[in-house]
Amino acid sequence: MEPEVGSVLEGKVTSIMKFGAFVSLGNGKSGLVHISEVANTFVNDVHDYLQEGQEVKVQVLSTDNGKINLSIKRLLSREVRPAQPRESRPMQQPRFAGNAAPRAPQQNRGNFRPRGVQPSAPASGDLTFEDKLKLFMTASEGKMADLNRNIDGKRSGGRRRK
DSSP: OOOOTTOEEEEEEEEEETTEEEEEEETTEEEEEEGGGSOSSOOSOGGGTOOTTOEEEEEEEEEETTEEEEESGGGSOOOOOOOOOGGGSOOOOOOOOTTOOOOOOOOOOTTOOOTTOOTTOOOGGGOOHHHHHHHHHHHHHHHHHHHHHHHHHHOOTTOOOO
């Protein structure tokens, strides 16, 4: 008889592979706990979390053609991270596609100030969404202008040196 999907069973780890661990459920049945279902965090090596012969509680994820897929992490309580207030979270840097590498943060260039933001603007944690968006758009436009200028300078206009 196949175990029901969603049921919680106890078993013993019989072998550990690179891709997960096999767990004996009794009655001649065994299932696989895939490496992605071992813990709530990234698992590089299953041996760091499980040992052969260890008793574990598992949840049945699916049963396909006699194969039983199991999970340990679904039974673990989720680690609760303290929530940061939205204003104090650091802004994420944009990700760059292709070969473009992120540039180092720019130093303040003279009297540069985005339009619409007062000179006595509060710290970035106190800015409104609209102010943050204006800052981002201004910085983005400046970076795009620099990038376009750089690309235009590399174009030789069709002439080649001999």
